[in-house]
Amino acid sequence: MNNPFFSIDERIETLVTEAEARCAGIFRRIDETADYNAQKVLSAFIRHRVSEPMFAGTTGYGYGDIGRETLDAVLADIFGCEDALIRHNFVSGTHAITTALFGVLRPGDCIVSLTGRPYDTLEEVVGLRGEGHGSLTEFGIQYKQLELAPDGHIQFEAIPAAVQGAKVAYIQRSRGYTLRPSVTIEEIRRVCQLVKSVDENIIVMVDNCYGEFVEMQEPTQAGADLIIGSLIKNPGGGIARTGGYIAGRAGLVELCAHRLTAPGVGKEVGCTLGESRNMFIGLFLAPTVVAAAVKTAVLTSAVFQGLGYPVTPRYDEYRTDIIQAITLGDEPSLVAFCQGVQKGAPVDAYVVPEPWDMPGYESKVIMAAGAFTMGASIELSADAPIREPFAAWMQGALTYPSGKVGLKLALQSMLEQGALEL
Numbered sequence: 001m002n003n004p005f006f007s008i009d010e011r012i013e014t015l016v017t018e019a020e021a022r023c024a025g026i027f028r029r030i031d032e033t034a035d036y037n038a039q040k041v042l043s044a045f046i047r048h049r050v051s052e053p054m055f056a057g058t059t060g061y062g063y064g065d066i067g068r069e070t071l072d073a074v075l076a077d078i079f080g081c082e083d084a085l086i087r088h089n090f091v092s093g094t095h096a097i098t099t100a101l102f103g104v105l106r107p108g109d110c111i112v113s114l115t116g117r118p119y120d121t122l123e124e125v126v127g128l129r130g131e132g133h134g135s136l137t138e139f140g141i142q143y144k145q146l147e148l149a150p151d152g153h154i155q156f157e158a159i160p161a162a163v164q165g166a167k168v169a170y171i172q173r174s175r176g177y178t179l180r181p182s183v184t185i186e187e188i189r190r191v192c193q194l195v196k197s198v199d200e201n202i203i204v205m206v207d208n209c210y211g212e213f214v215e216m217q218e219p220t221q222a223g224a225d226l227i228i229g230s231l232i233k234n235p236g237g238g239i240a241r242t243g244g245y246i247a248g249r250a251g252l253v254e255l256c257a258h259r260l261t262a263p264g265v266g267k268e269v270g271c272t273l274g275e276s277r278n279m280f281i282g283l284f285l286a287p288t289v290v291a292a293a294v295k296t297a298v299l300t301s302a303v304f305q306g307l308g309y310p311v312t313p314r315y316d317e318y319r320t321d322i323i324q325a326i327t328l329g330d331e332p333s334l335v336a337f338c339q340g341v342q343k344g345a346p347v348d349a350y351v352v353p354e355p356w357d358m359p360g361y362e363s364k365v366i367m368a369a370g371a372f373t374m375g376a377s378i379e380l381s382a383d384a385p386i387r388e389p390f391a392a393w394m395q396g397a398l399t400y401p402s403g404k405v406g407l408k409l410a411l412q413s414m415l416e417q418g419a420l421e422l
């Protein structure tokens, strides 16, 4: 049967259908996780008596905003921790992580990253790059990092020595835009045990971006003291229009609140302008939206693995984030792939992305992003720096059917541009 809506080569249709059949068992496990997490979220909404008046929102100081207070409590409940700060005021994930770092650390303190170099945007926050913007280093906070092992895993045996004297031990759960494996909840549990065996006062902080709801537990349920994420990724469910969260031990969340607003002001102020409703709906939908994104990633991995391309993770590997990397091997393939993904977007599908010199990046980058929310990577998107090993990072999809179309159009675009042989 020809596809009545999109021009896709029959061989691509067959390839994707066959890959989908191979993924059946994995999709069942993804559905089980979504089932569990959706119940976890729903029961928290019910326990905290979420109700219509919470959606109205406040203005000005926002004193006594019951939507804001309930949303904090609901998120803490879902993540199995004492308190949370979920706010549209966080301009990005980097802002939320920065708030947590400056909230908890004081001059003279030391932070140790246990997952090597942090995510690109955090390099300037820490002080590895740039000057004069008020990095941790400029405030007299020492930064150290434990490199990852050659296979990309955490060097567990080196943790006790590495965290000696540290105030914060930092973990980045997701691979981000590298080819290393992501850090699973079980691995985070092991890290927490090792860190706490040295000194139980060391704060384990986890950059949880891209990880929420991919597994049945979150890092806070594995011993982490503080986790941070972005609402234009997993926990916003594609509905939250902006924002981020910090969750964990009450005393630490409190410190972060005083940093987000002002010392002494903390959590009690901050109007919601009607954004709470979007955040409630997004959080409610997040487990199934994340499942759609993970299925899209698994299917993409299965198809490209079947075609002989290096993929990470492999389609049948255990996952803890929504990111899929595909090493396509050359620039024309990257360009064709990203242009195809763009063609399947619900927004801006007619736009043809090209490689460009993005500020702050050393090589040119091509990006496919046709999203309802600017920069939202829980929506289907792909990024590829034009450099060795010519890999594309793909993530998101609000629905599995639309994610699958994006994949097929990426393959079609590669076929039409002579970057794929079938």
Ligand SMILES: *Cc1c(COP(=O)(O)O)cnc(C)c1O
Residues within 6 Å of the ligand: 092, 093, 094, 095, 119, 121, 172, 174, 175, 176, 207, 209, 210, 230
């Ligand atoms: C997205 C992300 C961040 C924060 O990035 P923003 O673009 O500022 O939201 C931090 N760490 C990781 C691993 C991420 O994926």
